[in-house]
Amino acid sequence: MVEQNLINRQTLLDLVDNPCFIVNQHLQVCAWNQAASNYFNYLEDNITDCNFFDLNLDPKLPFSKTELLEALTKSSKKDTLCFEDGFTRCELHVITDNTATHSQIIIKVKPYLLCEDQEKLNLLQNIIDNLPEYVYWKNTELEYQGGNARMIAELGFDNLNDFIGKTDSCFGWGNERIEILKKIDKEVILSKKSHTSTEEVTFSSGKIKTLKTSKIPLENCKNQVIGILGISTDISNEQKNNDNQQALINRLIDNLPEYVYWKNTNLEYQGGNLLVAQMLGLKTSKDMIGKTDLDFNWSIERIQELNSIDNQIISSGEMHTNTEDVLFPGVQQTQTLKTSKIPLKNDKGDIIGILGISTDITEQKNIERKLAEAKNLTEQTACAKAEFVANVSHDIQTPMHGIASIMTMLTRMPYNEKQAPFIKKLNQAIKRLSKLISEVLDFSKLEKNQFEIKLQSTNLRNVIEENFIFVEPLADKRGVRLELDCPDTVPRHFNSDPHLLGRILGNLLANAVKFTHDGFVKVKAECISETATMAQIKISVTDTGIGIPPDKLKFIFEPFARVGLSDSSRYKGTGLGLAITKKLVARLGGTIEVQSKLEQGSTFTCVFTFDKQTYKIQDKLTALD
DSSP states (O other), X not given: OHHHHHHHHHHHHHHOSSOEEEEETTXXXXXXXXXXXXXXXXXXXXXXXXXXXXXXXXXXXXXXXXXXXXXXXXXXXTOEEEEEOSSEEEEEEEEEOTTSSOEEEEEEEEEGGGSTTHHHHHHHHHHHHTOSSEXXXXXXXXXXXXXXXXHHHHTTOSSHXXXXXXXXXXXXXXXXXXXXXXXXXXXXXXXXXXXXXXXXXXXXXXXXXXXXXXXXXXXXXXXXXXXXXXXXXXOHHHHHHHHHHHHHHHHHHXXXXXEEEEEETTOOEEEEOHHHHHHTTOSSGGGGTTOOGGGTTOOHHHHXXXXXXXXXXXXXXXXXXXXXXXEETTTTEEEEEXXXXXXXXXXXXXXXXXXXXXXXXXXXXXXXXXXXXXXXXXXXXXXXXXXXXXXXXXXXXXXXHHHHHHHHHHHHSOOOTTTHHHHHHHHHHHHHHHHHHHHHHHHHHHHTTOOOOXXXXXXXXXXXXXXXXXXXXXXXXXXXEEEEEOOTTSOSEEEEOHHHHHHHHHHHHHHHHHTOSSEEEEEEEEEEEEOSXXXXXXXXXXXXXXXXXXXXXXXXXXXXXXXXXXXXXXXXXXXXXXXXXXXXXXXXXXXXXXXXXXXXXXXXXXXXXXXXXXXXXXXXXXXXX
């Protein structure tokens, strides 16, 4: 009878689609069905009377021995206990006889992969299998519960069942990598936050691939974390391209003539070009990584200065530039460097370090120093020359005044017709020599910046007309017409030095008349721009004279410049007139330029900016008069 009951019980168990076990109150296995043998594929031996938890069932069930005993203690005979972990659901039915001394537990296992949605799950598995990524999922014990065909094959397994239940320690990875993976997985489970990383992975086939892996927490319907989902993308080709690009960038940086380097916010070197590494006494730029300025033979003062500048850039986000003499520890050579440091930022705009670029300007500084020395020597020579010329001119000027006085006395005394030409030529020679001495003295004063400016109310028309008087005799003699164009739009009065302005116009008019044999000499004044307080005036002197050769134009304002050596006997002069004029124009804050065509004439143009405030007062006084 008992045997028949056991047969009937076994028959009933085998009719159940899901894996089932019957255990007694001591958790010893009394019976199991065919579905259990199929699902737990290694249950081929007789397990009767074996302790249920000694079977080491794989896949694992969602409860431990302790949890089961605690649940049985708290439950009544009518209770149905349920355990699930997102992968498997187990129902426990407690059967107790009337004496309550013989209890049995029916354990019904319902894997989600064997539920009513099996077709959908099969379709989902098929989709996952065809993904180009490596896809897998683990439970909270970090045991693999599934994966796609690509992942399983790459790890050296033939089917999914062989893969399920394995851990990362089963794949021949080193302990360091296993611990890193375990740490990341636990962090994802505990924090419920995803994690992304990129690493090189060596598979069982010996292939080395660069994978970008994202891990996300898996949750059940109660929002409880039941494991993790991992998706790894093979970016080996992309990484190879990136490596090639990085290698190209490194070569470009290494070939730069500047010193280039970059640090993180801890002021640790993260890279640089070969030039920096060599100057620091290192063989390659990789040897710089992780080092700080303390690792090199800098003085404490220099290290503190560098750290202060770097920290200021990181905190302020502003660029810093300085020039300094640096003694490199690698070559024991002092160089003058101009260094610019800028903050390095990531995609979010956060400062992650600094970039430094130093240019060797040692040679440039040496040239500048030599130029400064040469300039100083030239200025000293010029001062000595000017002082000598001034002293000599003064020494000549004294007897020259005596000669001029004697000449004046001679002209007042009676002389015959034979003596008259000689007296006339002597008088002309004395005047020419006096003018030459005056020009040399003026040029000497301008060279030494001793020409005094006396600003006062100035009437431009009066200044021009006064200078016309001086050149009219020579103009009339040559038949040259003098013209003035000064419209009412030009301010009548302004603040300037009428004496210096007269000297400028006098020199330009004298030159124009001297080099013009027919035609006209014209002075034109116009107001270019005007405000309530200032006026910009342009004054031009145009002639129809011999003109200036194109190759002489750029030298025309140089001291002792002449149009040509052949003209020196025909057109007398020192060659200082235009040089003095240019310096006088500059003293008044103006500019001068020339335009000329050979045999057609020349135009000298001066532009001044004058203060109008004084002439407004003067205009009112004139109106009252």
